[in-house]
Amino acid sequence: MKFSLIVATVGRTSELHRLLTSLDDQTYRNFELIVVDQNLDDRLENVIASFCDRLTIIHLTSPLGVSRARNAGIQKITGDIVGFPDDDCWYPHDLLQNVIRLLEQGHCDGVTGRVISQDGQMSAYSRFDETTGLVSLTNVWRRTCTFTIFLKRKVVETIGGFDEMMGPGAGTPWVGGEDIDYPVRAIRAGFNILYLPEIQVFHPNPFDQGLEEMAKRAYTYGAGIGRVWKKHHFPLWFIAYYLIRPLGGALVSLVRGEWTKAYYHWNALCGRFEGWRSKV
Helix, strand or coil, X not given: CCEEEEEEECCCCHHHHHHHHHHHCCCCCXXXXXXXXXXXXXXXXXXXXXXXXXXXXXXXXXXXXXXXXHHHHHCCCCCCEEECXXXXXXXXXXXXXXXXXXXXXXXXXXXXXXXXXCCCCCHHHCCCCCCCEECCCCCHHHHCCHHHEEEEHHHHHHHCCCCCCCCCCCCCCCCCCHHHHHHHHHHHCCCCEEEEEEEEEECCCHHHHCHHHHHHHHHHHHHHHHHHHHHCCCCHHHHHHHHHHHHHHHHHHHHHCCHHHHHHHHHHHHHHHHHHHCCC
């Protein structure tokens, strides 16, 4: 079985080099990498050229937007399994081998796992479950994101591309949510996606950028989450629970005098609410 790995990239070179290095180190070698370049210059030429003798790389361009880029990559896949690595993530050396072993057993249509930081910690991704099981509409938030999921080609062909109104670079208020919308659509189409916490992908801790920066982004990412609720008609009890959580976080932070943290939780709450109220 062959992997088609689609990576959308803009503004990063050293991070993409790290990803390619991790792919070059994989114990399972039957894969192609589709690099969808959204830079306005040729900064990636040397990075890609340094791996072309060892990796099968297809270099494309697309308009800005991570979902548009992934959709352009989907048009070029030739593999049996499709993955969507971020340009700043990187793989353990045996990741593809472990994924292929699970999918060859034939009991599921996709495999997903969790995110860890370089030191093996998961403080920024504590929402990920510790137990193995199928991904459902209620636990999808704790069991997957775009760059940890690997889907059989039939799943991608059935549900189509990503929602181009969502995700970074979309030019809409919904700068997020595309990583949940996609597996939700797969589940609704009747496909089984298995979550295993031992399937792990490295990714920088987003909070390393500082809480103030994350607080600024919390609204638009929250709006993407709210849009997924609205688009897929999530029940009110579910929505209420995920609105109460940031509200509680904001109140607790205020009591403790943690103003930036309170601002972060409040922005997440407001974004989720506005995304849920938006028209789909």
